[in-house]
Amino acid sequence: MKTVLISGAGIAGPALAYWLHHHGFRPTVVERAPSLRAGGHAVDVRGTALDVIDRMGLTGPLRDARTEMRGMSMLDADGVEIMRSTEMALSSGRLDSDDVEVLREDLSGMLADLTRPYTRYLFGDSVTALEQADDDVRVTFGHAAPETFDLVVGADGLHSTVRRLAFGPEERYLHHLGAYVGVFTAPNFLGLDRWQVWLRTANVGYGIYSARGNTEIRANLGFESGPLDYDRHDVDAQRTLVEQQLTGVGWETPRLLAAMWQADDFYFDAMAQTRMDRWSAGRVTLLGDAGYCPSPLSGQGTSLALVGAYVLADALARAGGDHRAGFARYEQRMRGFVTVNQALATENPGGPPSEESAEAAKSAIDLDALDDLDALAE
Incomplete structure (x- = not known):
């Protein structure tokens, strides 16, 4: 039974732990945060x-956990409604679709709960060094004692530590898409009822939607900008960046900015993609945003993580213990799916991709067809 260390307990990591255990591997998940991360935006499973x-x-x-939006409104900079729809919502697409929108923390918790019986979770710790040998990888942690694993998987997001240790600085792989976004939770002081409101000006804007039985709102405040030099660990400095960009915008913007300063789950980052020629180096490979983040503009980050977890574990199992063959199969199977989904983020700058492109991209890989091809090859 091979041991696999997975860095990251978001969505990709626990999903991979499930499929690795399904195929007879023994997974360990290490997560920098002291517990599962709360807050965040709604995500789509498509x-x-x-x-x-x-x-x-x-x-x-x-x-059962879906957000169940009733519709959305678009506002101008003064808060005047310029469009309303009860057929679609900007965050999730058509409301009559089979696609499911859920809060990120709900899906993450669901996956973690499913895998806890057979997965060792190390919270409040992180990988600090990787030393690869012919037969294993020696991993040094920030707090726990060093251990050796057969394989290591970086599922630790856009700013992946595993990617940096195994492949080099993130500047080689992150491609900025010209915008930043801050996400946080606040009380539903707008009285939204399963409804989204989007406001857009020349180069700033935001989306707000109700959650948790309309008791709270999730806010996404964004602005267009080239790459900025800021401290990713200084949350107040990030709040200041958002406030500077949105000060002067009308409607409920002052109340939203005040709520942002009170939120304990504020998250800020660039709209960016991870683009790499290869996702594996020796006994280390990458999964989800760490290897191929499509950016929130695509709406497909969660789906790529879930599909990638399935394909990676399956490829390793079918390789019969040969990680080189398994990693090669994983990349071969996933590369086209990643490419068409990353293209969604750049198809229509400043707006969502076409409905036709999104429909084609979300099913651009067929699990049954992959299984059939493998069966023929065996």
């Missing part, structure tokens, strides 16, 4: 990713 969820037995719980 197309082939729904097939992965179904194979995990989570279709019912996932649909």
Whole structure:
């Protein structure tokens, strides 16, 4: 039984732990945060990713947790409604679609709960060094004693530590898409009822939607900008950046900015993609945003993580212990799916991709077809 260390307990990491255990591997997940991360925006599970969820037995719980938006409004800079729809929502697409929108923390918790019985979780710790040998990888942690694992997987997001240790500085792989966004939770002082409100000016804007039985709102405040030099660990400096950009915008912007300063789950980052020629180096490989973040502009980051977890674990299992063959199969299977989904983020700068492109991209990989091809090759 091979041991696998997974860095990151978001969505990709626990999903991979499930599929690795399914194929007889022994997973350990290390997470820098002291517990599962709360807050964050709503995420979408679409197309082939729904097939992965179904194979995990989570279709019912996932649909029970969906956000159930009734529609959306678009406002101008003064807060005047210029468009309204009860057929679609900007964050999730058509409301009559089979796609499922859930809060990120709900999906993350669902996956972690599913895998806890057979997965060792190390919270409040992180990987600080990797030393690869012919037969294993020696991992040094910030707090726990060093250990050796057969394989290491970086599922630790856009600013992946595992990627930096195994492949070099992130500047080689991150491609800025010209915008930044701050995300936080606040009380529902707007009285939204399963409704989204989007406001857009020349180069700033935001989206707000109700959550948790309309008791709270999730806010996404964004602005266009080239790459900025800021401290990723200085949350107040990041709040200041957002406030500087949105000060002077009308409607409820002053109240939103005040709520931002009170939020304990504020998160800020660039709209960016991870683009790499290869996702594996020796006994280390990357999964999800660490290897191929499509950016929130694509709406497909979660789906890529779920599908990638399934494909990676399956490829390793079919390789019969040969990690080189397994990693090669994983990249071969996933590369086209990643490419078409990353293209969604750049198809329509400043707006969402076309409905036709999104529909095609979300199912651009077929799990059954992959299984059939493998069966023929065996």
